Amino acid sequence: MADGKLLIVGAGLSGLFAGILAARADLDVTIVARGQGNLMLGTGTIDVHGYQGKARLEVPALGALDDDHPYHKLSDYALREAIELLREICRRRGNPMIGNLEKNLLLPTALGTSRPTTLAPISMVAGSLRDESPLWIARLNGFRDFFPQLMHNRLPQNIHIVDLALTAKEFRRDAYTTDLARMLDNFHKREQITNAWRKSILDYRKKTGEAVTRLGLPAILGLENPRVVLADVEDALECHVFEIPTLPPSVPGMRLYNLLRAEFLTLGGQLVLGPSVKGKISKYQRGSAVMKTANKTEKAIEADAILLASGGFGHHGLVANVDGSVTESVFDLPVDYLTDRHAWTAESYLDAHPYAKFGLRTNAQMQPINQNNKLQADNIWACGSILAGADRLSEGSREGISLSTAFTAVENIIQALS
Amino acid sequence: MRKQFTEVLVIGGGATGLSAARDAVMRGFKTLLLEKGDLAHGTSGRYHGLLHSGGRYVVSDPHSARDCIAENRILRKIIPSAIENTDGWFVTTPEDDPAYADTFLAACKAQGVPAEELNVDVLLNKERLLNQRISRTIRVPDAACDSFDATHILAHDIKARGAKVLLRHEVIGLEIRRQKVCGVNVRNLLTDEEFLIETSMVLNCSGAWAGNIAAMAGGFLKVTPGKGTMIAMNTRLVNTVVNRCKLPHDGDILVPVGTVSVIGTTDIPVESPDQYPIEDWEVEFLLNEGEALIPGFKKFRALRAWAGVRPLYDPTAGGKTESRDLTRSHAVIDHQARDGVGGLLTMVGGKFTTMRLMAQDLVDEACKQLRTKRPCTTAETPAEAPGTKHYYLAQRLNRWEQSHAQHTALTDPIICECELVPESKVRAGIEASQSKILNDLRRDTRLGMGPCQGGFCAYRANGIACGMLAQTPEDAHTTLAQFLQERWKGQRNLLWDHNLRQLELDQNIYRNLLGLDHTVDTADIELYPTEKTA
Amino acid sequence: MTVIDISSLETTLSSDQCIKCNICTASCPVAAVTDKFPGPKAVGPQMQRLRQPSAPSYDKSVDFCNGCGVCSLVCPHGVQIAEMNAVARAVQMDRDGVPLRNKMLGRPEPLGKIGTLTAPFSNLPLALPPLRWAMEKTIGIHRKAPFPSFTGKRFRKWFKSHAPENLIGRRKVVYFHGCSTNYYEPRVGKAVVKVLEHFGCKVSIAEQNCCGLPMQSNGEFDAARELAKSNIAKLMPYIRENYVIVGSSTSCTLALKHDYQNILGLQGRDVEMIAKNTFDIFEFLDDLFTEQTLNPQFRRIKDAVFYHPPCQQRSHFMGQPATKILRRIPGLSFEVSTADCCGVAGTYGLKAEKYQISRDIGETLFAQIDRHSPSRVLCDSETCRWWIEGHTDVESIHPIELIADALPR
Known part of the structure; x- marks a missing residue:
């Protein structure tokens, strides 16, 4: 077992997952993050590889990706083990994830397209589009973040809309997904809400003569104990119920964040939210870091190894400057990017944008290197969305990359510190 | 082909066209207005928002300055709720010649533009971001005007007075009999239906596009589109209009309009009013000029860049000219005298602030040709509008807060959170326009104009519109993709730091969450023809 | 007076950084329990764009922000949401007038002076139900809100008569004890002095007054600024003599470190010097042990405690140095709270219309405490300690008191 201090910058999926792996190996781990990461905004599923071009993939086809894709830097077991480990943590912490690397799940989006993914929370799987039976989708009246009429008739499955009351009681402001999730977490409110919904479902059946067999709701089925909420709602409505991710904040993502954080803290890790981290690399190729505290002083962070899980452009791991350059925000490490800003984006908003592949270049040990493949520091590693070579949105690969690169980075960190 | 008749037919739904239609209908003409896009779709909707005091022109173009101050006073009375009384200041930055302020003051006095030099502290204490090395400050009655509000108010007014407004109707030809325009062939761009509108008088108020209409009458009219690029900064960096105290130049004004502040403009002659991409150097130039007024300007969030085309009339047509030197003053072109075709008048030149005066001159000429004497009353009669007081920014916040405090239940969800646009406004907008184009709703309500540029509200508004207009999901998804594509145009030049995040x-x-890219084929997003401009 | 006049531009303009992602909304402990508060994004960066100095708005919902600062902590983009809300509230109060109740709650110091003079009699009214009922009806302080007891002997008085252990300490420390230590909990101050002297510090206490935070959070910016300036003037001579300021109340130290500049908008070299030289006691100890490569030994304490780092502690952006040091005590087992906020947030939970909200926020924490049934709850902030004691019946102490106990005898 290794002995030493590891600093992880970033509290997204890759940062927290790396923190857990390192803490399990008895490293003294501190995560410092400017705030909460991308998990809070995503789908709450684990996407490994869903698309090649515009084609939906039945099975991840990592071999089809470019040579410099992060997946190609990994050992053949990294992805599989990372997925298994995550699945184990999620199950143990009451939020089981379903699926495997052999076949992508196909789940509906709020616009009625089908989304391939590797792992999804149990609360989503009843919506599987591999099942050809019809879908009933709930319209929560007064909820501004979910419009099932936009998915009506979009899929081969027949879709029916069922109107449900937003909540049991009047709510005097706009409800976010998290508000609804918290109400459903509360036993009494849950009972009131599910009773009201049950009545609507019965009325619907009376009116249409259709029995609802599976009902889709926006992803709001509780933050604390989603399994219990799902079971209670299914019992009350007498049908299968599934969640469809909608506009942020993401309830399924927040569940993942909460459980990974709890796992990390239980293993003795330290999580410091708030400060930004700045670092420098000495002439002996050693990186050291400080955090910026509330009074704008810099506090040294003791670390034998530093793992950058600081995210891409969305989360300050990479910063695009007004002059057209791109900076890595902690150490100013060399970044792979195109100097002509016109080439960063596509003409069409919904097309793949080349800037998505900008990021840090690393060797197979997940250590940043420059364009001439020169190692930048002996004690710095990187994982997650800061890595170059992947267009995570277009490929449907964000979480798979985060987990497997975190796994590989920590494996190498442990080896280096042993 | 079905036929319609109107006495006066106005082409163009911008500030000039709407003012002309208002003038005509108030003089008792049966009036119809045609617009190939939406209200304020062209230059009016791409304007920086400055209601001129005339100060900007006192030295270079005294005639315009006198028009501006007169019209400034009138517009405050007739469309008050589109105007925010911000005041304006001419400031001498370290980069400007301090002596110019004296020339400026003298010229203001000569042209009757109220101007008062005050101790710099008065302004600098209020506007803490301004360059602290500003050495002279002169206050003038500039104001901010929201051109979307203004045009919507005018449209509402003329409709209430009995005029007809046809949006998304393009003129495809003029019906000319015996050297006189007696009708206009029109195509409804949404249905492709074509029909003829007979008329006694066509008023061509199509601005930078005026040459196209003139050509249909066989005339050659050189209107040089002068591209002006502007950048909206995410917040109000200033709460008053700030002008550099020097001869008018590019990038020398900063105008607080609604939630943003607009720095403008550049001025570049372009070939076509439909094709004028924004160049990187323009963005860089404007941000650099901003630094003279507000040190650190570049660090603030630049939200959106866009350009409009000024309809600059070049009577000499031909020789090369820098476009700012062309005349700003307007002119009525009588095609009878010029091209031997009657029944058609074209308005060229002019500026937003003088729209009413331009309309008056135009309709005066129309009356002369129609041999009727009817006085203009537009200056004295306020437009019918929901508000009778000047606009102020916190209005929307007030409304929302009061309803939040009064109600025990949510009555009106906020659809666009950045600009506080509630569902009731979205529904009213869709109801009134019946338009499937979300961008029309944006011009009506400011939906999607805040920092997230439609990130959240476009999906919401799309969901509401889909239900109200009984759109199929396929159709609705295309609508959504088109709106996002339109927002994309203004962001692409500003992708650093905040905007890339x-x-x-x-x-x-x-x-990712919605998978819109997997329901519409991006290659197939055919923007409505008139949405294509930059 | 206008928004711009009384705010830090850095704070209000940080709304530029907001991408509307809702992370703050999802994490806000107040929005989680009440629909009266529209959420930090809504009243913060979103409404900030619509606030206008020349035409103040009816801007009431921001008053339901409890100022816990969780939003600013979880925001990945550095939007100073809580700070922005504090400013907006002050603008509101400035226009509508500050209620008497807020004025009282904003002034712990004069109250403390009178209270300690007349203790224990002064404690009586706060214990009498009819009087508390009347207080709720007249000035709006909730009848169940827990208040501390005045002590008979002030901390400052004790300090003057105390014989220092370490006259020639290597490190010179000026202790910012704050009002609560002086009037209600001198035991905290005694523990701080004992620990600092044990580790070789020369401890002084400067003339000082209330940090100003209670006034600031009750909307009286001008008055709070006066207190801030007065503290700066009193502390600067020590800074010039190479003292560092150490405090035991994480709220007071945050005011010195951050709020004076980022909320009250004070500028200049002095306020910056004060900010940079202020340390929380555990931050200071942690740095000291690291710098001097000390490996302090503590006595065995066989106990199971629960540590709740208060919101204001986390807003220091310095991690949890207390846990690092507590871990050195042999025999001690401690659980760290994962609750974001205990609810009271200074004086927020004492107000009649907000008491229930604060209670509901606190449920998460109280349930955790209940689950672990610790002998004591450790917490670095006084108002949180009183609130936790009032709702859990578990004694709550400052963690430094435990450290003082654990020093070798």
């Missing part, structure tokens, strides 16, 4: 979130919403 915003893009990441918005892309996550539309391409």
